[in-house]
Amino acid sequence: MSKLESISGRALELAGSVGDTLRDRVPDRAMKWIETGAALGALKAGSRVATKFVRRNPAVAVAGAVGAGLLLYAVRRQQRKSREQAIEGKATRIEAKKAPPRKRATAKRARKTTAD
Template identity: 55%
Template sequence: MSKLDKAQDRALELIGEIGDGLRKKVPDKAVQWLETGAAIGALRAGSKVAGTFVRRNPVLVGAAVVGAGVLWYAARQRAKKSAVIDGQATRLRHADAEQDEYGV
């Protein structure tokens, strides 16, 4: 391990210790606000990246949406088909056939 690697590891340890110390000293509500702020910041950055991607590649996004729709439709059809297999059996009868008191 070089001196630079050791220094980086030590710096990360110190940052972790400082973070732990701050978490213990700062009230729980403040930590919750910081976590919420970090989540909102990540959401804003992600939406900017997604917006840029959509503007630059509209065809690719459209193809992805269509593909997701096709996959959803296929899964729905498969679920319907398996529901028929797992459901009750039905028997087709001719309209003129007579039935007894049990419906047979």
Template identity: 55%
Template structure:
């Protein structure tokens, strides 16, 4: 079995070297397309699994969505409170009008 294990290890090393060689010879654009294709494949497989889960457990999914909404609402309220607590107050000084300006006002004070 020792020779068989050595042969398998050597085969794995050769496969790794071949893969490294292909990656180094491949242009950057092609590598980007390969990575994108792999990501799309993973996304597609994940969406199939998620779709099956939703079909089998709609109540559980609804509860999870409602819980996520409540967490989002609580985080939003907390953020608004933090803004109010940490806000800055500015002082506005009162301005007195001259007596002439007071007489020119109409009956509504404008």
């Protein structure tokens, strides 16, 4: 094992332990903010790449947009068609039975005698 490989391996271990420690010590709210910031950064970088691609290849971008639109149209049409169709199934009728009468507990009332 070369010295360079051992250094890079040690650096990866150190970075992993720092990340684990950071996750343990930082409150959940702060981690959510960090994740949101990372997501926004990725979105910003992705939009830059997409903009450059569209500027260099407008025909490909238009064809992709048209294809996505046709796909969306086909999916929506299929969903509408499936909603309008009757649902095939098998049903069995269950006859209603009259329940036996319930026995009611009669409460005994205590007689009150009044002294005059």
